[in-house]
Amino acid sequence: MPRSGADTREKIVAAANALFYLRGIKATSLDAVAEKAGVTKRTVYYHFRSKDDLVAEYLAARDQPNLKAFQEWFSKGKGGLPQKAQAIFEGVAVAVNHPRWRGCGFQRTVGELANQPGHPAFQIASAHKRNVESWLAAEFEHGGVRSPAETARRVMLLLEGAFAAMLIHRDRDYVVQAGFAAATIVKCASKVSRRKHG
Known part of the structure; x- marks a missing residue:
């Protein structure tokens, strides 16, 4: 695709x-996106066959930026793995204060498209969540956590629940408390691992 065509596609996705x-x-109509x-x-139709395709591209474009935000918050966590896991939730707690925050x-x-399970957005959303979970599992495995995949899944459940609770209650304390719970889960898994190998 010529650079001008790629630029136009990027503008449409950004809109x-x-x-x-x-x-x-x-x-949101395609007329509004075009405008x-x-x-x-x-x-818009030249670059995307349908609104469904544009929705899928919209989600796909959010994958890496969201993952990188989690990775950045994790890396800046002060202390060991429990604190680093908790730092992800602390980062979310700051993000939710933004006036344009509208949840995950x-x-x-996928909530809006719940009656269309075959929509490509489901596969993209699932792939994104798996990417985050796999990254967490790799970090936990590198840090010597017992059952890193299970631990990552438990942290992901807390993160997903925190997003949902925030959307309903608009109270960031749900994210903060989920962060404490995540740190406890990782700490317990780390202690078991140390006792097993000690």
Whole structure:
């Protein structure tokens, strides 16, 4: 694709990212996306066969930025693995204070499309969550945590629950408390591992 075509596609995805996240999938028309991107609706259809394809691209574009945010928060955690795991939740607790925060884009999208389980957004959302979980498992395995995959899944359940609770209650304490629980889970798994190998 020529660079100008790639630029146009990126503009459309950026516009979709802003509108889909803030307003929701069903409340945002392709006309609105085209207007925000500064292109015609025909141009949108030139790059994307359907709205479903654009929704899928919108989610795919969120995968790496979200994962990198988790990795950055984790790396900046002060202390061992329990504190680093907790730091992810502390990072989320700061992010939710932003006036444009609308919850987890992946959760919200599949929630809107719950009656369309074959929608490509489900596969992309699932792949993103697996990417985060696999990264956590690798970090825990490197740190000597017993059952790193199980520990990562438990932390992911806390993270997903915190996102959902925040969307309902708008109270960041749910994320903070989930972070304490995550640190406890990782700490217990680490202690068991040390006793086993001690």
